[in-house]
Amino acid sequence: MAQRDARMRRMTVQSGLGFIGLGVMGEPMCRHLATKSGARVVAYDLSPEPLARLADHGVVAAASAREVAADADTVFVSLPSGRHLDDLCRGDGGLLAAIGRGQTIVDLGTSPLSLSRELAGLFAANGADYADAPVARTRQAAESGTLAITVGAKDEVYARIEPLLRCFASEVTHCGDVGAGQIVKILNNMVVVQTVVALSEASAIARSVGIDTTALFETFAKGSADSFALRNHGLKAVAPRSFPERVFSTDYMLKDISYALEMAEAAGLDTGGAVNGRDLLMRASMQGHGAEYWPVISALMRPRTDRPS
Structure with a gap:
């Protein structure tokens, strides 16, 4: 535990975190991230209500997804489906046009294997890393910070994001390279x-x-x-x-x-x-x-x- 906390402190002193998608699962995950990571968290959602609630926990509201990308080294995305993720990344003004070298995208939703691998390749061309980390368990688990997460990512990417994922999950399993978490x-x-x-x-x-x-x-x-x-x-x-x-x-x-x-x-x-x-x-x-x-x-x-x- 002490070693994990030390890793967390080292990485968050210099890292801003972003969160896009504050629905039933996303809002509590973002709240735990803001209160436990020690990092500045900037977030975006189409609905203003969760942003207002999260402001009480230190989360900074962004005006757009691109604004989140401009302000964070690691961007977590929690959307309802692969279609929504694809639109966010490849749509007009999407994340692919805003994410660059040294940044990391973490998909917390459940998305098709083919899409995960395709997006990983597109972000890699920009010099950015990609991880699929779909969450499991219930809304109550999201509220209590005891979700289970299966992760697909390169070893070095997993090592960076694993302490952050543990802010809202009690079980985090590295299943292999990109796509393995989704599978x-x-x-x-x-x-x-x-x-x-x-x-x-x-x-x-x-x-x-x-x-x-x-x-x-x-x-x-x-x-x-x-x-x-x-x-x-x-x-x-x-x-x-x-x-x-x-x-x-x-x-x-x-x-x-x-x-x-x-x-x-x-x-x-x-x-x-x-x-x-x-x-x-x-x-x-x-x-x-x-x-x-x-x-x-x-x-x-x-x-x-x-x-x-």
Whole structure:
């Protein structure tokens, strides 16, 4: 711990930090960065409300993303999708026109592998470094600073950003070169979706024969069907049928599993389980549940009306 703190002090005395994207996850991450890093943090978001709240924690509001880039050696980006990231970087007046030698871009969102590697090459041509560091866990974990982060970056880049990431994460794992963090995060979510599909199916069958879902899942937790997904998504969402908004939404998870299927298609792999999970998320979104907590897919599992009598 003392060694990490010493590294933090050495790097932040001379380094300004930037943060772009202050949504549900971005705002608390930026707050932790400002209060724990010892560095000056300048931030930008389309909405003025989070900037106003963060001002109480010493965060300086910028008028644009380019202004953040002009004022920071390391720029963290937390956006909803790869499309938003691409627009920020390659759009008119984007970061590629503003970031230069000696600066580092850290993508905290979940983005396609191909985009991560392409952007890394474009920023490298400007003399800048790039890291993908998608965050995992819940909004509450972002608030408490206990996120899990998988990082794709060169060794020397990881060594620089790792103490900063630990300002808002309790688990930081270097998975390999650029893109590796995205691969691990995306495949993790693919597995979680399929686990929740199985839990949802088990719940629906149990209810049809008179077994309470909570009792079923609590019994699962004592045996070989136990998992993080069971204890969190299952017992806290599927069983009580609680699917609030402003948590990890159906549309966000649909995006992530679509990225996994893009990788599978590129590799020529048939991944039927992931396709089924994607289709359920798509149905939920089309039925108006896109903004709700994504285990709402369990609500789609109702008895067919065309069953033989």
